[in-house]
Amino acid sequence: MLRSMWSGVSGMQAHQIALDVESNNIANVNTVGFKYSRASFVDMLSQIKLIATSPYKNGLGGQNDFSVGLGVGIDATTKVFSQGNTQNTDVKTDLAIEGEGFFVISPDRGTTRNYTRDGEFVFDANGNLVTTGGYVVQGWVRDDIKNSSKMSETDFFKVDNTGPLKNIQIDPGMVMPARATTEVSLRANLNAGRHVDQMASIFALDSSAKTPSDGINPVYDSKTNLTQMAEDVGALFNQDGDAFALNENQGIWVSYKTSHMVNEIVPSDTTNTIGLNGTQISFTNDSAVSGVSTLVAAQNAINAVKDKTGIEAYVNGGLLSLENKNELDGDEKVKNIRVTASGTGAFSSFIQGDADITSFRYRYTKSVSPDSATGQFRTTEDLRALMQYDANMIKEPTKAYSESTASVSVTVNKYGMFEIANKDNGDNEKQNLNLFVSGYASENVTNNVLFKDTMKSLNTASLIEGGTATSTSKIGHAIHTTSIDMIDSLGTKHTIRFEFYKTGGAEWNFRAIVPEPSEIYGSSPSRPNVFEGGKLRFNSDGSLAGMNPPVLQIDPKNGSDAPQRVNLKFGLSGTFGGLTSVDKISETYAINQDGYQAGDLMDVRFDSNGSLLGAFSNGKSLALAQVALANFANNTGLQSEGGNVFSASGNSGEAMIGAANTGRRGGVSGSKLEMSNVDLSRSLTQLIVVQRGFQANSKAVTTSDQILNTLLNLKQ
Template sequence: MLRSLWSGVSGMQAHQIALDVESNNIANVNTSGFKYARADFSTMVSQTRRAATIPYGGYGGMNDFSIGLGTGIETTTKVFEQGSLQNTDRKGDLALSGKGLFVVSNNGGYSNMYTRDGAFMFDAVGNLVNTSGFIVQGWVRDLSKLNCACGSDSLNRVDSTGPAGNITIDPRLTIPAKKTGVVTGNINLTSGSKTENIGCPSPLDSTSANNYIAGGLDRIYDTTDKQHEIPQDMGVMFNDAGEAMRLQEGQGVWISYQTATTQPISLGGNIQAGAVTTTVTINGQTITWTNDPTANGSSHLLAAQRAINNHKDKTGVEAIIQGNNLILQNKNQLDGDGSNKNIRASGFDNGIFQGGGFGPNNTGSALVTTAFEYRYSKQTTPSLDDGQFRSTEDLRTLMQHDANRVKSFGGDSGAYQAAAAAAGVNPGRIPDNYSGSTYSVKVTLNGTGQFVVNNQDDGIRASAAAAPGTLTNPEFDSLNIFVSAFNDANNTTNVLFKNQMKAMNTGVLVEGGQVTTTAGLRMATFAQTVDIYDSLGNKHQFTMQFQKEGDSEWSFRIIVPEPAELIGSTAQRPNILEGGSVTFGENGELLGVNPSTIQFKPNTGASFPQNIELDFGKGGGFDGLTSTARESQAQKVNGDGYASGVLKDYYFDRTGTMIGNFDNGINLALAQVAVATFANYEGLQESGSNLYAESANSGRATIGAAGTGGRADIEASKLEMSNADLSRGLTQLIVVQRGFQANSKSVTTADQVLNTLLGLKQ
């Protein structure tokens, strides 16, 4: 009887504990990060009267005979299920989404406590603390490594490999300046046939390409200094509309500087009897006509004129009658391969014409050259002998030489050859001032990309016509210039190049300083400026100017404002580094950048030399500099330096990293909150103030960064709500209450039975 009494008492005691547990759950229904507990009932030791038996001797087995002695609370289990997240709009509030607990300490990390309550704030000295004043543990950036020379220090990452400690951020924090060590970015330098990023080629004077243009304009930087002459490949030139001319091997133009005109051809005095057939050759075409002996002399000229002019569309040569003379001329205005250019005539020595009287030596043949071919070639070293050019300087030199040749000797090849022999030089290299005075035709490339032909006054004037069979005068005052197309071996014409050059066509370019110009040549260019910083935080503009030099090659130069200098630049321009090159593969991939490191001298009192790496991607890749048909453009071109700054604000990201926002525009990771995981969360020991401590059954804490090793992510400006369910808790209260009442009935029933037993004695 006493057993049942004490069983009821144990049941009442156990339900009283369960009531305490559920009441605590309900009381903490609004406690951030609270994990509800559950009272786990278990039976007490039973009194065994007879043990169970096995089947034996025909009898079956029998169960044991035991009497339970009541119930008790074996454990209170903490349920670590995820609670709902609540927005708080408060920067210091953090919530864990997943497994883990925040780490806090009140003794500098000597011993730690753990919590799911992320209601944190900064105290007066910059400690990140919870509501009980415990300092949050984690990792703090070592600001002394911000200027790490190896460049391995990341702005958005804190080193979490060391032991965790107090998170303390000085509210007056100022970060030092970081000097720029690396410039990175994605830049495409166009390989397309159309671009809006064009600039003028280097101006060229009529003297050596290694000289300076007096008073010339620096096309890129300083308009007051002299510009060094740089010959540039004509094969990568664009027209002034930004269209690539793409000169191919053998393509070019004819340029005529004067109409090709022969000396007058006079009728001979002894015309043969009977019809006379005459055959001549002009520019490779055989021309035949028959003279009527009964007609007067002019009819002989008319017959010759008619026959020659019938072939004009093939020879380009037209016959003109002046009195009793026949004159051949070619205006050199037809496109072609050269068979219709100039005058190459023979066969005028058959006695019909006076003494054969054609040409200075009465040879009956003539060679008059006033139009010259200019052919683009990458394979052959250009020379004045064959009209081949590659660079702007090659073409300028050829034009100047040929224009002076025509002006000095007309188209008379014989006089030209004689002059060369007298000078003792190769005919292709007769000095431009052979006439004995300063050369009279000057060709330059001006600052706007135009070839300029200047017919200067040399003090020599043309005299009256000389006798037939001789040069009229060794000096031709005016030029009439006409450009026509020169077809390559495939009979194709580069129309864009022809049109650019045709702009200088002029009827009469009189002597005395009159000029004519081509249209403007352009080069594909691209410029990008990035701010760099020295060790004192002074900002400098670092300008990279790219210019297309070949099908797969660009040059670049770098400019910094004075008084800063670039090591390796010239003494005349110490702030400009010339000679950089970038090469690309056939798919537009980067092959190499040279130089890849720039040495910068700020001249502000900051440290120097300051090495700046140009990190524009890996060789063979497309992750930096490329050259595709897309327009030239730059993306994300930045330097890794910055000026000093004062902390203005902060926020936390999903890894628990505190990002500080500074007034210099830099966002810098300052600290990272640690997260601890345990083998058995239910084994943690509650310590009040929403804190847990390690216990023998929880296992040791494993501390690391959020989002790693199975640890929870961190949600900023949120708090985790209690996972206690009020409806479940109230229902459980009813169950516990009924259990308590039922056990109380066991006690009263046992009491009544005892009273009955006591009454038997009476």
């Protein structure tokens, strides 16, 4: 009878403990990171009267044991580490674990380690990242911020988590040092079309100092400080932005004076012949019959083929004058006056080889070494020098030509115009010129009208010695400009400007300009802040074929590290990821550099790896630290210390520490907290079950008491 009573008492005691556990669960329904517990009921040892027996081979079968239970007990209260819901917060230092793991915290700056799921972290006065209970959060701290200028961009968000754990402490006055620019990357297109809208005047050229044709070492005019550089004429554009696109041998004629020749005509009634500019001319005239003098007949015969020779004849004082104004487009057959076959009869005074050459043919060639003796040119300097030489020889044929003493100067002015000036040579004779530009064409070469029309602006009936100069229309080259601020080692900004200009069919040059007093190594001594001679080549599909130079060396001249090497990342050969040149407007898609100024720490936040990112005033973010996570072989073996804190026990196993998202450790989310995993509906239901269990056990006690009372009454 006493066994049943004590069984009821043990049941009441066990359910009382279960009630305590569920009440604690309900009390912590809003505790951050709380994990609910459950009471584990077990039966007590039974009082065994008879043991179980096995069946006999011959006879009785097997029998079960005869035992009486002695009640119930609680052998453990087990925590259930299921995931709690996460809740967004407005606190950037809040952190929630999603999955397994515990934050590592310490009450004594790392000597002792405890663990928690509560990620409600704040910074204390010394910059320590602590829990609300003052425990310092453990993890890995970046200690190389002074070397951040040497890191790659990907290293900015990595913290070395292979070392020992440290207290996470962040200096609120932290400063990120400046990083000098080491790389400028550019994505842009340079217009390869026959028409461009972005254009600048071609480089100026003077008439006394020849400029190099390679464009690497430009000459600067001492008076105007303008760059003088020879340019490929075939890559240039007229003032409307239309490309000359000169083909081999296309070009112009420039006449500096009207060609003249005066000769006597011998009276003759026979057949009279002469070859002028390759055209055979003949006539027969009997003046007694025709009434036309031999002089007039010769004039008429020559004028009849003017469209073939360009030569016009007229009678002047009893002499026959020939004149060619050199105004017809074509080849040498319509230019100048050349006796190509000696005259007979009336023309007997004209001897083969007689000529008056005042018009000169200038033919474009793609050769890098044009033959000036035949009037070939490739660059603006080639053409300028040819024109100046010929103009001076026409004006003063008896003088030996010297560029330094030339009285006719041909220049390219600052507006991109070829300009011809007939300067006074100091004698008493006025030697005027008259200019006329016409197109060159032949059976194999077409007339380039765009180039001819541009140069025709030189035309003037009288280029007076000592008078006003005459010039062509504006000539330009296709350009594109872009700029970016680069940073030196002191954090000072310097704007670097890139100017691209077309120099050939698939070739562009570029210059780099930095503000004075900065200098670029390899630039001209007269303009040390301007680097000329950068070259780009493109493939037939518009992809980049190659570039030079790949790096610039800059001296900021302000006490910062020098030379500062800046790699130019304009794209890989054969790709479209950098510079391209297709028939499309020139434009910059993206230009970037990897330098930055010094910055103050402005804000912090956590990322999904548990890294504490610092946002600096220079716009950069840097991982300053990373929180550590621990997991255990048996989470339920952890000892609860109160205050949302656990400690390892003999049954939890050693802490396995690592970063979030590694091993069995879960991920983390910033600006979130993990809420309690208590399910109120379950807990309240469990309360009812526990209550009913308690009531039932109390009934067993009262029933046992009544039976005991009956036994006592048997004596009566």
